[in-house]
Amino acid sequence: MASLRVAIIGCGSIAKHRHLLEYQANSKVDIVAVCDKVEERVNETARRYQVKAYTDYQAMLAKEELDAVSVCLPNYLHAPVSIAALETGCHVLCEKPMATSIQEAEAMITATKKRGKKLMIGHNQRFVPSHQKAREMIANGELGKIYSFRTAFGHGGPEGWSIDGKNSWFFKKDEAFIGSMGDLGVHKADLIRFLLGEEISEVAAFVESNAKTDTDVDDNAVCMLKTESGIIGTLAASWAYVSKEDNATRIYGEKGILRLEDDSTYSFIVHHADGNVTNIDLGGIQSNEEDGQTTTHVIDHFVDSILNDIEPLVNGEEGLKSLQVILAALESSQTKTITKI
Known part of the structure; x- marks a missing residue:
C-alpha cells in the first residue's frame, strides 16, 4: 500500500516536538503539508520538512489529497477543525482535550461515524x-x-x-x-x-x-x-x-x-x-523536560489503526x-x- 498522505494543522510546540518528528520517523507516512495562521512559522516548518505550507486549513483540505490530519491547535478549535477534516474524508488525530464541551465532542463522534473515518485523541x-x-x-x-x-x-x-x-x-x-x-x-x-x-x-x-x-x-x-x-x-x-x-x-x-x-x-x-x-x-x-523526549507511540498507533482498519485505543468515545x-x-x-x- 502507498504511504499515508498526512498534514499537520498547527505548527506549535506539540507539532514540533511530537507529531512532526514521529510522522517523519514512520516509514508508512508521507507528510505532504503543514498549516498555521502564523506565516513565518508555517513557512519555516514547511522548509524544514520540504512540504507545502498553508495559512488556511480549509484551503488545504480542499486542495490536498489527504488521508489523515493531526489537529494541533488551541482547544476551542479542536472540534470545528476536526469535524471539517472528517467531512472531507480525512482520518483525524486530535490533541487533547478533544473539545470544550460534551456537545462538541458528540458532534465530532457523529462526524466520524457519518464518514466512516478514524478519530483518535492524543492521550499519550x-x-x-x-x-x-x-x-x-x-x-x-x-x-x-x-x-x-x-x-x-x-x-x-x-x-x-x-x-x-x-x-x-x-x-x-x-x-x-x-x-x-x-x-x-x-x-x-x-x-x-x-x-x-x-x-x-x-x-x-x-x-x-x-x-x-x-x-x-x-x-x-x-x-x-x-x-x-x-x-x-x-x-x-x-x-x-x-x-x-x-x-x-x-x-x-x-x-x-x-x-x-x-x-x-x-x-x-x-x-x-x-x-x-x-x-x-x-x-x-x-x-x-529535556531528558524526557521519548516517543509517545501515539502516531504509530494512529497510523496502524488506519492501515489495519482497527479502532484506535483512544477513540472519540474514550476522549x-x-x-x-x-x-x-x-x-x-x-x-x-x-x-x-
Missing part, C-alpha cells in the same frame, strides 16, 4: 510502558482488590513549553477554555480510567487560579474521584511545580502498592504486601469520557458540591 499516557504493565497487572488480579490511587501531573507552566511563551493561547480563556486541567488533568483522568478499567462516577474538586498572573484559566487543581465500583483517589494538575515536573501515579491494592513514574531510576515499582519490593526500569515517560471527568471537576469547584457523571 496510555502508551507509556509502565502504565501498560500496570493495567495488565491490575486486570490480571495480581494486585488484588484495588482500594485507592493518587495521580498527579504538574510542571512550571506552558510558558516554558509553548512556542509563544507567556503570550501563549494556553493563558487565554476564550481560546483555551480550561487551563491546567485541560492541559494536564485530562491526561490523568484518562490514565486512571485506563489503568483501572472502569469509569469515574463522582468528582469533587478545587480548581483554582492562584499561581499565574494576567490569566483567568485554572493553574492548580486537586480532585477527588470515585469509580463505579467504589475505588477512591486523588488527581492533581498544576502549572506551579516550579522546580521539577511530577508525572507520578500510585495504585493501592490488597496485595501491594504500584509506584509508576515517581522514581528517577525505576519507572515501575511494586511494594508487595509481604515487604518485598520489585524494581523495574521500563524507560522514561515522555516529558516536557469524551475523559473530558467528562474534567468538566465534572469544573462544575464541582463552581458549585461546591460533588458532581455525578
